[in-house]
Amino acid sequence: MRGRMNAIHRLHHRTLRRAVLLLCLGLPITAAAAPTPVPAALLAPPLEGEVNVNTASVEQLELLPGIGPTTAARIVEFVKRKAVSHASQLMRVKGIGRKTYDRIRQYIIVDGETTLRIATPSTEET
Numbered sequence: 001m002r003g004r005m006n007a008i009h010r011l012h013h014r015t016l017r018r019a020v021l022l023l024c025l026g027l028p029i030t031a032a033a034a035p036t037p038v039p040a041a042l043l044a045p046p047l048e049g050e051v052n053v054n055t056a057s058v059e060q061l062e063l064l065p066g067i068g069p070t071t072a073a074r075i076v077e078f079v080k081r082k083a084v085s086h087a088s089q090l091m092r093v094k095g096i097g098r099k100t101y102d103r104i105r106q107y108i109i110v111d112g113e114t115t116l117r118i119a120t121p122s123t124e125e126t
Contacts, residue, residue, distance in 0.1 A: 049115035051107055053090065054083045056114050063116055064104045071095040084110050 051060055053075060061072035071093065078084075078093045087108040091101050107116055 046119040047107060047116060048119040049107070049117055050109045050112070051116040052109050052112055052114045053087070054079050054110055056116075060114055060116060063118065064107055066100045066103050067096075071100075086110065 047063060047065075051064065053061070056076075058069065058072040058076055061067055061075050062069060064072075067075075074093050074095060075090065078090075084090065087105055087110060088101065090096050090104075090108065091098065096104075
């Protein structure tokens with residue numbers, strides 16, 4: 001996590017330095033000096049496996065993209081009241097709308113074992 005945040009910080013720092021340089025030179029700040037989008041690879045770690053929302057812990061749910069500690073705790077409380085029979089029922093949890101659901105849907109199961117983990121890069125030689 002710290003490595004990703006440092007990369008994001010460096011990206012924004014570099015963009016700010018460019019803008020200040022252009023202003024000092026009296027040049028207009030154009031789209032080229034505008035902040036560049038952060039690569040998706042820096043935003044969320046690659047995941048593999050699935051998470052059973054009915055049995056998952058807060059820590060396991062936090063691995064899901066867009067799910068922080070508060071939303072993860074809400075999911076745990078939600079399934080304590082009544083087990084989820086379909087993944088789309090998670091949209092009833094405060095903090096999970098259509099966009100968040102679409103991001104996590106591929107990792108959600110309602111039966112079986114939780115196998116979700118951060119993917120390790122392949123070290124196969126070609």
